[in-house]
Amino acid sequence: MKLARYYAGGELRIEEAPVPACPAGGLLVRTEACGLCSGELMTWYLDRKAPHVIGHEVAGIVVESEDSRFPVGCRVVPHHHAPCGNCELCRRGAFVHCPTWKSTRLVPGGMAEFFAVSAELLTDTHRADDLNPRDAALVEPLACVCKQIRRLGNPCGDSVAIVGLGVMGLLHMQLLEGAVGFDINEERVDRARRMGLDARENSLEHKFSNIVVMPGSEKAVEFALDIAAPDATIGLFAPLAPGAAPLHPWEDYYFNDIKWINSYSCGPNDTAEAISHIRAKRVKALDVVSDFIPLDALPMAYGKMQRGEILKAMVVFD
Ligand SMILES: [Zn+2]
Ligand SMILES: [Zn+2]
Missing domain, CATH: 3.40.50.720 (NAD(P)-binding Rossmann-like Domain)
Structure with a gap:
């Protein structure tokens, strides 16, 4: 499959990689749409974790499932981090500081033709069969x-x-x-x-x-x-x-x-609120995404969005 990997200094490369395995108790998802996040334009921040596969504003179709709540063929919107729900930080709603939240992630990332969702992430994964995948991919930024x-x-x-x-x-x-x-x-x-x-x-x-x-x-x-x-x-x-x-x-x-x-990132309470706004059509992808592009066009769009020449790019996978 194809994916987009970020290298230090702001370089994005489209590369080939194997499709990840379905994790125990989790999902394998075929990506439909992935937004390019404004936060991913902060090269000083991304350089700390480079090289890595970018993308977390995702929606996709489940192609392998080990959880009956998310059967094969359904559309899902997983958050790329999910909290444990039980620790002291989670109990006071500081979800993004929970050690489980910090240790979870999509594999390899959202800017890839397929990604794996671990069992831990399913506590902040929503079914979105009723939504257009482009609108559904706005859940994470709207939740922030x-x-x-x-x-x-x-x-x-x-x-x-x-x-x-x-x-x-x-x-x-x-x-x-x-x-x-x-x-x-x-x-x-x-x-x-x-x-x-x-x-x-x-x-x-x-x-x-x-x-x-x-x-x-x-x-x-x-x-x-x-x-x-x-x-x-x-x-x-x-x-x-x-x-x-x-x-x-x-x-x-x-x-x-x-x-x-x-205000850093967002937790499950925020994603639940965001998806309700999207269902109510208060926010639509067409309002805020200027460029719907194929994955191959992402390196070019990355520079343009960084320079403020385009409002927002979203990769649409076919
Ligand atoms: Zn984002
Ligand atoms: Zn926790």
């Missing part, structure tokens, strides 16, 4: 958005500003009706407006009590601080690169009572 919104305390739309109108910003806007979205890129602002969203080029005209910053960039965090009302909550959806730090003086954050909320 659900987590961020929950951690902000489910704020009401008009108190919220979204900084950055790439794909993750648009997904936030779709779930936070009335939120105001900002971007420095005119094209992105226009696209969001065409979707009926309140999108603006960066301006300091209004202050907001809840702000979510999409890109892991100092400039974006500084802009969030500029539009933050006193006592505002700022959610960081992506990490800043190692060594990066916003230029604002730290004492400003203190005297303004700024609350920082980090």
